Amino acid sequence: MAESEPKAIEVKHGDEVDIEMLSKELDAHNSKNTDTIFARTSIVNRTKKPVVHVDRHFWHGSTHSTPLPLPVSGGHDYPLFGTPPEGVKYGILYADGDDSLSRQFLVAVHVPLPVNVDANNCKVYVEAGPIGPVDWNVVEVKLNMATSNKAVYDDPIFGGRVEAEIRTEMNGYTFISFSN
Numbered sequence: 001m002a003e004s005e006p007k008a009i010e011v012k013h014g015d016e017v018d019i020e021m022l023s024k025e026l027d028a029h030n031s032k033n034t035d036t037i038f039a040r041t042s043i044v045n046r047t048k049k050p051v052v053h054v055d056r057h058f059w060h061g062s063t064h065s066t067p068l069p070l071p072v073s074g075g076h077d078y079p080l081f082g083t084p085p086e087g088v089k090y091g092i093l094y095a096d097g098d099d100s101l102s103r104q105f106l107v108a109v110h111v112p113l114p115v116n117v118d119a120n121n122c123k124v125y126v127e128a129g130p131i132g133p134v135d136w137n138v139v140e141v142k143l144n145m146a147t148s149n150k151a152v153y154d155d156p157i158f159g160g161r162v163e164a165e166i167r168t169e170m171n172g173y174t175f176i177s178f179s180n
Contacts, residue, residue, distance in 0.1 A: 039088055039111050039172035042077040045070035046179035049096040054104065057136040061088035087113035091139050094178060095131050102131045103160040108143040111172040122166040124148065128155040
């Protein structure tokens with residue numbers, strides 16, 4: 001990993017993440033690099049149980065960071081790398097267990113580059129519900145049909161909620177939250 005690349009940040013209960021500092025780091029990196037641009041994603045677990053990373057899929061872009069299990073009130077912030085114009089397009093899946101009463105949280109995000117042009121180019125798709133298999137091809141179709149840089153879904157079965165928003169004014173910083 002090049003020295004100028006961002007590093008993953010684990011957020012523990014009670015920690016404050018300096019979003020302004022991270023946004024400046026994004027801007028500084030992206031103003032010097034035109035072939036590889038990065039964005040950040042922050043995931044926070046506001047459920048009553050720990051959640052574990054189950055799967056992720058990249059259609060475009062990559063990350064050098066491994067998604068971590070998230071304790072109650074815990075979070076993880078990590079960098080994503082992409083190249084213009086496709087940028088970063090990925091899906092991530094977390095769950096709060098592995099039995100039939102467990103819920104899963106799915107988020108798919110597309111941050112085309114450059115980000116600072118128009119929020120309408122950024123798309124988010126989210127789901128929450130009973131644990132089960134994920135067809136990433138179907139998720140990509142749903143993401144492509146999305147019309148907004150933010151999404152919220154409330155699971156009518158288990159009551160879980162997933163929220164995600166791409167902040168274009170912060171160079172594609174994506175915020176994800178799981179709750180119940």
